[in-house]
Each structure stands twice: as structure tokens, then as C-alpha cells.
Amino acid sequence: MSYIPKSYRKFMATVTTAAVVASMVAPAANAAEVKGFPDVKEDHWAAEGIYSLVEKGIISGYEDGTFQPNKQLIRGHAAILLTRALDLPIPTDLNSFKDVTKKSGYAEAAAATKQAGIFVGTNNKFGGSDVLTREQVASVLVRAFDLVGTDKEVSFTDMDKVNLAHKDDVKVLAQHGITTGTDSGKFDPKAPVTRATFATFIHRILEKQTDNYKLSIMHTNDTHANLDSVAKRATAIKEVRAKKKNSLLIDAGDVFSGTLYFNEFRGQADLAFMNYLKYDVMTFGNHEFDLGSSTDGHKALAEFVKNAKFPFVSANVDFSGDSLFNGIYHGGTIAEEIKDGQIYSGIVKEVNGEKIGIFGLTTEETADISSPGKVKFQNYIDQAKKTVKAFEDKGINKIVAVTHIGYDDNAEYDNDLELAKAVDGIDVIVGGHSHTQLDKPVVIEKDKNGKEKDPTVIVQAYQYSDFLGTINVEFDKNGKVVGQAGKLIKVAEKAEDAEAAKMLKQYADKIKEVKNSETGAATTSDLTNPRANDTSVFSVRSNETQLGNLITDGMLDKAKEYNENVVIAMQNGGGIRAALDKGPITLGDVLTVLPFGNTLATMKLTGAEIITALEHSVSQSPKEHGGFLHVSGMKFTYDSTKASGERVVSVEVKGKDGTFTALDKTKEYVIATNAFTAKGGDNYAVFKKAYEEGRVTDLGLADWENLRDYVIKLKTVDPKIEDRITDVAKK
Template identity: 65%
Template sequence: EVGFFGLTTEETADISSPEAITFDNYIDTAEERVKALEALGVDKIVALTHIGYDDNPNYDNDQLLAEVDGIDVIVGGHSHSKLSEPVEVTTDENGDPKDPTVIVQAGQYGDYLGTLDVEFDDEGVVVGYAGDLIDVSEKEANAEAAAALEKYTSKIEDIRDEESGAVATEAFPNPRLEDGDEISVRNSETALGNLITDGMLDKAKEYNPDTVAAFQNSGGIREAIDKGPITIGEILTVMPFGNTLATMELSGGEIMEALEHSVSNAPKESGGFLQVSGLNYTYDSSLAVGERVQSVELNVDGEWVELDESATYTVATNAFTAKGGDGYDVFANAYDEGRVTDLGSSDWENFRDYVAELGEVTPVIEDRIVDVASEEE
């Protein structure tokens, strides 16, 4: 018999908006599930996980989960890792030998269909396996299924292909480390992040002219924009969560605290890494967490001035981040104190209107965010 149990990341509390839900430690839970299944006589155990292959170890990930004795297979998600072949773990948390655990994950967005065959001995121990990723784009659509979906896909295509009125003179990438890029949207300034936050700041100023800066969590930027006409489908794919724009009244000290949190995991990736507009800063990823930010400048009334930690500033972000999403306790505190105003303006619609007004947009990196440790290397 084969037993299955599931795990989702404890980070959900920070990266989503769960209410009245608590998350237990994933290692403890996995050990309990293994014991419960073994008590039923099950000796082939599969964990279906959404905790990430190599995600932040301060929360959870599949490689650490694989150290739990008794789990034979982990079919993972969350980190969108493209594991071209299965990964085998044969040691526990102490580095001592254990029965093998095989980890698989098939990338993102249904680009690949993963296959896995596993051979067990009479004791339920993995003694052989073979896995592969099938590139779905190379396969022909099933004619019967495609016909059944036509009444839906035709409507989707109408929206997807509608042009916003803006044109990208060059592609706006959305790099990730696992794609082989040296930088990631989740650890570095990107041209797309600049464009999005510029639009946020522009819209926020319509409501409150005193707004000086805008922040966008990089986990909310999901895809790239191709060269050519920017379509509604592209915009919705880039920003699919339907967040609204919000403004916050923050002290300079609170802004500093937020920026420290933004770079706390760098140069590793973090969905909470902030893309910025109206603000430039440098940090040193080689220093201790909480002591990394070196300099911060804000564009106030057209002039770049040094951040005053005792002054009060109006900044814009999306409502998810403003409420403390991605672990921004400093923003959550401002929200609880009534210093956040949700403007009710949809993020993707703001972006659509902003680029349409510009007409042509060109990718630009402006050294808004600079890791001085990387420059020294």
C-alpha cells in the first residue's frame, strides 16, 4: 500500500492573507504523519508539498524535509524548481545514512509534465527510480479536449490579445535565479520593477501629492513583458493577484526598517524584496541582517535628499504589503494604527493606464538598489 500526506508552507502566514489559521512545524508534522501511516501498515510514503525545493530554510523546504526518515518520495511545488531529474537524499539531519528519499518538481505553469517510476524492495525501501520532464509545448493538443474548451478559450483570447495602447521598445525581463540568470527580480532592481513602481507612484500622487516613494513586493511580479504591443493578457499575467493601491504614513526610521527586511535574505531570493520608485538606496549583503542598508535617498519635490529617520513620509505600496504581507511587521503596525489608506485602485488597471499614457516604454536600470558587496567582488 502507498500512503500520501500533504504539507503547505508555514510562510503562508506572511505571503498570503490567511485568517484564523495556524501552521504547525512541518518537520514535526511530517514525522507524525509517517508514524500514523506506518501504524496502518503502509511502508511506501509520498509527501505532496508546497514548501519549495530550496526555499528559505528559516521556514521550510523539501531538501530539509527529505531528512525525515520514512518519507520515500516528495512531489514538490512552490519554488517553481525545474528538476530535470529526481534528486536523491540519503542522509538525515545529522549527516548519518538513511533510507533514500527521492524529490521531484516540474517547474511552473504546466510547462512540463513530470513522470516518476519508483522501485521498492520488500521492506518498502527505494532501490531504484527514473524520472523525466516532458515539455508540454512539444506535444499536440488533444482535439476532443480542445474542442470542449473552445467556448472558454475564445473569450479568454479576446481579453488576452487586447492591446493596452502601449508598446515595449525592448523586452522587460523578469529573471529568476533558477533560470540561470545572475540576478533575480527577488534580489535585484529590475526594469520591470521600476516601471511598475513608477506607475504606482504616479497614481498615488493623484490621490495624495505628498507621496514621495512607492514599493512593490517582487513576489507580486509574476512574468516578463515581451517586446512589442503590451497586451491586457500580459499585464494580467504580470500582476494576477488583484491587489489595490495603498498609501502609508511612515517615519524615516520605519522606512529604514522596511528596507532592512527587504534585503534580509539577499543575495538569495525573497518574494518580499522591494522594487522601488522615488527612492534610491545601497546595502551590503555581506553584513549582518538588520545592519545592511548603507544609504537612502528620497526624491522630495524634485530634489534627492538623504532619508531623515525622524521625519514622516507618505509612501505607496499594494494593500497586501501594507497590511504586513511578506513579513513586513513594520507596515502591519502602521496599518493597525490607522496610518494606511487603501485607495481601492486596482494594480493591473493602474499599470495599464500608466503605460498607455506613456505610449512607448523602454527598459531602464537606474541603480535605485545597489548591493555594494557585489560591486566589491
């Protein structure tokens, strides 16, 4: 069920397990001379595996004629074995682990396997003489042989004893029948691996060898100019490539907008790193079109495309109406001769001898939440079907959609779940837009009518370059997905790539200067951000504050630019992180107040649902609660002495004429909040339900940018306490 690359086959034909392990302890006997090991009788549980490998010249015994099946395998010897098996490059720097000296017999192997991501060690220690346990070998074999998971259930009775770091790999090993466990139904994860066990595992892997094809993809999305961690992202990418040299690297859009790096460099800083990291392809996010209404229009986007050392794909975006894209836009083209800095509907890339079709899709909602100008958007389902057929007409049966339509975003527009159900032939969807953290791939195996279909695997890697997504997909000879395994690699845990760090400095130094620049606005007094302490219960997480009113007023003002029906704005107190001191407001000040880069979203709620949300907001009052909501466009009272869920006394909504009227429980209102809260953050179940029902639209506007724009608009910043939130128990 798993494809074994040629590098493994080469090893299996020439290098033996015992030659590596035994050479460390005793001269090995010639396998051809061995008729039978006295310590491995025909009825030995591992005899079939051992003698099968002996017959193939893959394994041999010791000089004394024995096999020593119960001899334990240590990490150093396993590293040497895998280095030879994979023909891993030896790093010039052998200081891979602090407990491995350059003089060590396995220094080169330790460094090579670390670089390849096979042995990662603990606390930067390799433990070369430590015996490998069964759970550790599971991870080693899964990584080394690129085994991928299936849907088969694993029923070992001691899975709760398996270390979390190895649990998924133990399952994969069992799903492939490589490990069957003990007679009592256990896996025995902490037991040492012996030569007999290792020989059996290798034998079973070889027996299951097929001609299936495996594709490896790294992916990012919604990075939004978050470059402070890019040197660590570079390390994560290089580590994956050291193990899987032909992995594709794909971005699913929204590189533009979000931090001062974009404001200052208009995407060119991000592009420098994407070129350095050798991205293979990118699709467009809605934020790539943010500058369309500016004096220069899409000049920055056109330059971003032209300077890229990779192509762009989007089958449903029509750039033909904007002359800035003349010569680089090839609408309707499926390119096999790919040129960098060009826009195609789709491209064909050859990876490991197989042709892969890759096409892009961008949300039609861009017309409402960005500034596309003369750029037009077509129906994603229609264009996906058309493009998939074009690939299939070329005989291509492995197809990847790179999408910026959201995993489970507003279905009235588009999303990945609907795409997977509606369009046959898409094998993998690398997604973005909804900032969804899919820790594991999601597999869709039924169409929109509930009928069984070939699997479509969906992945997405959250936001802001917090993770590097990875996915391995296994195809049968007909191009059907028969296995998949994926995970998110936490970028923050990686060391910085030296070259990328050096590149970043020139941009980061400039940003430091910009952070100190003044917005032109100033506060007339200190806008505090209080927290409860020994002498006061007043807190941004339990009380109305001037700063909370300023932020929500800014949210409401910005949201109305995109939807005039928005009447209320809400901001969770836990998202407000610092005060604004009296005097000039700098960009750095704004970024410190709202450091998370949460985006602005609108949501349709009934009056009854708004009351439910407000009940949750004050459920812990007067105690602090990160989900305590600051509001604009409304005011409400509550009684903190009453039972949670029964506290809200009155709610009023501000009309266009400035007067307040009672909230109608049956009426639908449009509110604005940040995307974190809109998706159910801080346990807002009522918001989560609305999100899941497609009643949320993420405008994609960073909260700090909204606040910046609002204070610039005000110039003199002087918010007041207006009794927007009143606890009647304190009156």
C-alpha cells in the first residue's frame, strides 16, 4: 500500500541490516554461506522475515554463525542504517547534537538524519547508545519510508501508554500491517526493538511494496506579511526538503496586508523570501487586491507577479480588463511550459516522473471585501469543473486545487467543503482565506448528494506563518487517493536560518523606524487598560472602558464602509493588550494595543442570539473574563447578582438618527466583531453556530489597521464612558 522510492530500493539491494549493526560489534558471516542460524529455528516467530532477507542478501549473521535475534538496536546504529538507506547528504557541520562529538562513529549519520528530520533528539541530545523502543522505531520507519495513514481502525489495548509524539506513527505502522502487536493485543510501546523485530518490520514493508505514487506538498496561507518569523519558516522548509527533495511548496494567498512590512514594502519583502525559499506556485487571496482603489491601482500586485521566481494560478480570476497585467495574464491557459512571473488558470508540473495538475481559485467575495477594480471573478464551481476537465483531457489524473475560498466559510459564496463535494477529479485542496488550523487533513468521500466519490484531501495551515503545513498523498495507478498523512509544523520551535535572518535585518531595521512614526492623531488623556488587582475590581475584562469604546467605534466605522447595514460592533476585552498614553499616537502604540492581527468580520444574528452572546459576556461578572465584550452602536444593562444566563436586563440599539430603541428578539441584525470571536473564540457557542451556518463574512481587515485609520480620522482622540455597559447591581 505504500510506494517505496528508488533510493530505498537501491539500498535494499545492496546494504544489509546486519552489515551496519553487526559491523559495530563483530565481523558478520557471509549470508550466502549461512544455511540456517542455530538460534533461529524454522518455528521461530521471526524466521520468515529473517530468512527472506537473508535470501535476498539483505541481512546476515555474525562470524560465529549466529543471528542473535534478541540483540537490541541502538539509535546510533539505526542512524547509520538510515543514512545509507536514504543516501542522505552529510552536512559539513557535524555538531548536530551536543552529545555527539566529531570523533563519534555515528557523527555523520546523526547529523544527516537530523537534517533530514528523521532523528530529532530530545533537548538537543541524540542518545546514540540508547536502545530504540518500539514506539520510537514506529516514528523512524514512518518518516524513513514515507508511510501514510489509512482509515483502518487500530485496536491495541495499550495505546494509552504510547507517547503522544509517536501515537499517530504507531497507528500508521499497524494500519499497514507492519506491526501486529503481541498475542494479548498490546503494542508494548516501551519495549526495546531487537534485530528480529527490525528484520520482520523491514520484511513486511518490502512485501507491501507497490507501484503507487506519492506526492509531498508543503503549504502556507494567509501569512499577511508576518515576516518576523520567516527565518524559522526557512529552516522548517529546508528540513522537509532534506528528507523529501521533490516536495512542492505552495502558497494559498493573502501574502498582502497585515503588518508594517506590507505597508512599507508593498509585498516585495515577502517576495524576496518566497523567491529565496523557492516556492513552486501561488494563488491570489482577496487581500492581494487591497490596493486596487489607490492612485496606482494594482501596480504593486503586478510588480509582485512580475518579480516572482514562480508562477501564479487562478482559474476564476479575470485580469484582462486591467492593462497592468498585459503580457503576464494568460486566462484559460493550462501551461506545461511554465514561465516565472506569469498568471495561468493552471499549470502542469512533473514531480518524480508524474505529471501533476495544479490550478487556483479565489473567492468571489473579493468584489465585496477588497478593491479589485477592473479585475473580475467568476463562479468557482464552474471554473473548477472546466479546469479539471482540461487536465483530464491531457491524461493528467493527479490534480491539486490551490484555493483562497475558505475551508468552511460563507457557503453563499464559496468554500473548500462545497468544492470537494461538487467537483469530481480534485485530489487535494490546499486552502486559505478562513485561517483554519487543520492539524490533520480532512478527507471528503461523498458528493453533495451523499453519494460515494473518490477521496478529496483538504489541508490548511492557519495563519501568519505560525505553521508550515505538510501533506503526503498516495495515489494508485488510476490516480485515486489511497492514503494520506499530514501535519502542521510549528515554526516558532525551529532555529533561524542564517541567510534568511541576514536578509530580514534590512527590512526589520526599516520597520523599527516606521513603528516610531506618528499617526497624526493624539489623545487628550490617558486611555488606560486596567486589570483587577488587590485594591480594585475595575478591569478591561469586566467593565466598559474609554479604550474599549474607541476600538469598537473604529470597528463599526470601518465595517460600515463595507456593509451599511452593520449596526453594532463588539470587541473581546482579552484582545485589548495595552493602554494608550496621553499625547501623540504612534503606529507602535496602535500595534501594542492590538497585537494579534485579528481581522474584522461581520455576522448576521437575531436579537435573541445577541442577548445570548451578552449573557455569556457578563456570565462571570464582576470577575474578569477575556470574553467580556466592549460594544458600539448599542447599550445594555445587566444584574451581576442574578444567575448566569439570566443577567441581561435591557438591550438597546442605536439608530441612524442617534436615538436608541429596544432590541427586537425576532429581528435580524448585522454586527461586526473580530474573526477570533466570530468563530466562537472565548467559548461563544452562539457565534460559532452562526459561523458554521455561513452567517459570517471575514472582511480580512487587521484590527490594528482599523484602529489606526479611525484615530487618524478623529485626529483628536477623546472617548468617554457612556454607560454602554451597566451593572444595575452597582447602581
